[in-house]
Amino acid sequence: MTNAVQQVIVYGGGIAAAMAALAVSRAFARLGTQVTWVDTGEASAPHAALVAPPDLAAFHRLLGIDEDALVAGAAATINMGQQFAGWSGGDDAFLHAYGDAGSPFASLPFVQHWTRARQAGLRVALEDFCLAAATAKQGRTGAPRDAATRQAVKQGWHLDGAAYARLLRAACESVDIRLVSGEGAISCVSDARLDRIELADGEPLRADLFIDADGALIAALDPDSAVEQAGFCDRMICGSAPAFDPLPLYSRVAAHPAGWLAMIPLSNRTAIEFAYDGGLLSDADAPAALAAAVGRPVDTGPPTPLAAAARPRPWVGNVVAVGAAAGDAPPLDGGEMLLLQLAIAQLVLLWPIDRAVMPEADIYNEEIAGARARVADFTAQHFRLNARVGEPFWDAARAASISPELAAKIDLFAARGMFAHFNHEAHVEDSWALVMAGHGVIPRSFDPQALLVEDQALMAEFQRQLRAVASDVHAMESHADALRQIRG
DSSP: OTTOOOEEEEEEOHHHHHHHHHHHHHHHGGGTOEEEEEEOOOOOOTTOEEEEOTHHHHHHHHHTOOHHHHHHHSOOEEEOEEEEESTTSTTOEEEEESBOSSOOBTTBOHHHHHHHHHHTTOOOOGGGGOHHHHHHHTTEESOOSOGGGOOOBOOEEEEEHHHHHHHHHHHHHTTTEEEEEOTTOEEEEETTEEEEEEOTTSOEEOOSEEEESSSHHHHHHSTTOOEEOOOSOSEEEEEEEOOOSSOOSSEEEEEETTEEEEEEEOSSOEEEEEEEOTTTSOTTTHHHHHHHHHOSOOEEOOOEEOOOEEOSOSEETTEEEOGGGTBOOOSSTTHHHHHHHHHHHHHHHTOOSOSSOOTHHHHHHHHHHHHHHHHHHHHHHHHHTOOOOSOHHHHHHHHSOOOHHHHHHHHHHHHHSOOOOOTTOOSOHHHHHHHHHHTTOOOSOOOGGGGGSOHHHHHHHHHHHHHHHHHHHHHSEEHHHHHHHHHO
């Protein structure tokens, strides 16, 4: 390819820039592509932590990051889901676990048989048939002992933000990536493309493709396209509390009257994220509300804005925006890491063939905009389905407008336990089922083919699955043992 992309500049700091530089270098360096990282120096915010879904494990193989490096260098703990507490009022809680919601049988998804049994009086929760949920709640992890259970148990990570950024930077330094300081650098535009970046010492850096993790480059080409989006909270306080012992396998997201509190377990601390509506809770009163909600000592930073904006076209000309430069991620369900990983993976997949003409941009923009919408829908369902009554924040969250796609998903599941499928889906059906059922949505009916299973056979299958879950959980190792094994 005589007009191939040969020079790439990644502009920005922190996790997004390092991950993009490392992914591009490892994917294309053997083809002669040279990567320069212009590091603008942004560091992860104090107390920052990341909830990384299971797909990141596969992506780490592209990056050359292994499990022992995460555990040793990023205070990593295993993440098997998120628990949502108090979203229906009271002490009710459910677990969105990364695994199958029961094992399918009689040619139907398990949720169809579960719905039929619920209509007949069954009071066992859907998550009780989920092996991943059972293992997480019992503090156990590992592969199922009996492959006949046919249940997936997927694992992501909880990561310390600053430590993970340092780990990625060290990986960049170990490969053929040129790192230069971006302090005082300016961007120069020519003919609707970015021509070069001029460093503070006057050195011009030219590239065929620029990857922007800062926002300055995409704004120079497309200054007015960022679109404000509706958000549920506009303020956040981040902090750190002592580490849990034993370490949970899931983060906890607890509702409070003006927002929510997330507690993310790391090996050396518990990261705290306290999100709230500044119109209902003042910055002066928020620290006391946080302390009361956590119930243990917390070292906190100052309140910061929680933004909600996105660019419908993250790829413009020869500049591709990733991470926060492309838009703010939904604040729950690991949305930040999921969208960053999807953006970089999609860029590798649609790597431009011709540096002068990049038709791949239109496809990329459609894919990323669609993925962002579906990820936002997954988070929005929590607020639409909350059952806290008589509290202004939660009443408004429940009444907030949602996309037609999310409305269709909720309506179809509530009607018959099925899901409408749309392009760019980022979550599997069982994840949707576990969350909707956890929020109290019990389908009114089910696939008529479920009636082909005799009542006695149905109960026997339920008992078999519950016994298999209990047996597999008992055979798995503890979270602490799993981390020690990774270190060893």
